Amino acid sequence: MKTILVIEDKKEVRENIAEMLKLARYEVVQASDGRQGVALARSTDPDLILCDIMMPELDGYGVLHILSKDPNTARTPFIFLTAKVDQHQIRSGMNLGADDYLTKPIDDIDLLAAVELRLKKAGQMQQHVDQPGLTGFLNALRQVQACPYSTFRYAKKQVLYAEGDTPANLYYIRSGQVKHTKTDASANVFITALAGKGDFVGLPDLLQDTPYTESAEVLHDAEICLIPQAELLTLLTSHADIGAYFMRLLASEVKQRNERLLKLAYQPVRKRVVEALLLVYRKFYSLPDDPINTPLEQDISSTPFMTLSRENWAQLVGASMETVIRVLSDLRAEGMIKLSGNQITLLDIDRLLRLKH
Structure with a gap:
């Protein structure tokens, strides 16, 4: 039986969600605030976490940030619960590593469908991480059905991340176009690179584990797969061929950017x-x-x-x-x-x- 941790400060909402999950034959653990939620996540090792965003003391973003840095909980699927969703909220959550959002009041069918999907993808992800190989890894990214990672649709002008954001995912573009931009002290915006189908976005800062030094914005509607930082690091350290592939990508990106910089200058x-x-x-x-x-x-x-x-x-x-x-x-x-x-x-x-x- 799968265990689901529900972190929600409002008792009535928390118990309603727990009741729905129990009827679907899930074991449910409940936490009334963020601090208790972090403690229960570490002690009970849940298969999935449902977490409210707006909570006193430690909010949902803080919970996700703490758990994403812990190797024992970094891979646990994480779904935010929120009364309202705007693009900034979504980007902030996805940058931290959230898998999905559910808007309150939560529909029974939407809740169970989201939980089932994330648990299924988590199982596929574990199999994929155990024996990927470079060819299998790339093929899985290209095929929606075979890919164990979350995929989202982004509209034109939607921001994937902004300068100063903390990296949590590597972005793989299945379709669409993305631009990398940097803003100077005079507020002039420059496109530093372009990314399209088959490209990875945000790799250098993710590997260095430092805030993004530039922004990434969608040029034309895109379908993008998010690979969690913890999963990427596991792949790089466990599979030499995948590590070599990303080293090659980094070297190529550095070379191309240096060439563009010289041309822009002279x-x-x-x-x-x-x-x-x-x-x-x-x-x-x-x-x-x-x-x-x-x-x-x-x-x-x-x-x-x-x-x-x-x-x-x-x-x-x-x-x-x-x-x-x-x-x-x-x-x-x-x-x-x-x-x-x-x-x-x-x-x-x-x-x-x-x-x-």
């Missing part, structure tokens, strides 16, 4: 605009089989239109919006691109490549 704006066009095209519209080792010139084969706001183009180029628009207009007049609102079509890639060098 290239004229026209070249930077061309670089940005080709970067977005390669990243989102002409993906090679091996994006780490495939040169840009080898993977350009077609000319679909690209959709990105002028503000994002300016942040990517590192210039004012007016300057970027002027350069884009010049490229259009020279027959290399076509502009239609926020859509850009590359008409003469060979000439653009020559301009880049």
Whole structure:
């Protein structure tokens, strides 16, 4: 019989939830505040934790933070209970490692469905961590049904994490587009990197266990899988092939960012605009089989239109919006691109490549 810990300061709500779970043949342990909840989580080793957010002394975020740092409870599925949910709440909870949210008043069916799903995924996760292998690990991430980790849908402009947030998950993009941004002292925003299908987001800061040094925001609706920090560290230390793979990703990311930094510092704006066009095209519209080792010139084969706001183009180029628009207009007049609102079509890639060098 699975054991579920319910942490809720309101007695009536706590007992109603416990009653529903007991009818579904779960063993239930109850805590009336965050401190008692942490103690019971450590002593009873529950299979899942349901925890209210707003509690006196130690709130739900504090409970999750403490338990996520304890190796014995870090893998325990954790569902927040809350009377209201906004995007900031969701991001804060997910950054700490929460698996799901349930909004009060809680529907019986929603509660039992969420509990069943998280327990099922926890069982799959344990099997996956025991014998993943690099191929199995990557295949599981790509396949929704086979993946043991929580997957969420994010809307355009939704923030995955902000500068200064504490890392708790590695983000794997199943679909969609994400931008990494950094803000300087004058409040200017720069896009430092782009991420798309098959990319991992937030790896360096997660491994260093330091606050994020940049923000990550969704450019186009995305489906993203969250790998808890504790699970990632277990994989890296237990499986040499997975550790080597992520070392390779880190090395590639450092190399690409250094190259972009040099170009932003020394290239004229026209070249930077061309670089940005080709970067977005390669990243989102002409993906090679091996994006780490495939040169840009080898993977350009077609000319679909690209959709990105002028503000994002300016942040990517590192210039004012007016300057970027002027350069884009010049490229259009020279027959290399076509502009239609926020859509850009590359008409003469060979000439653009020559301009880049």
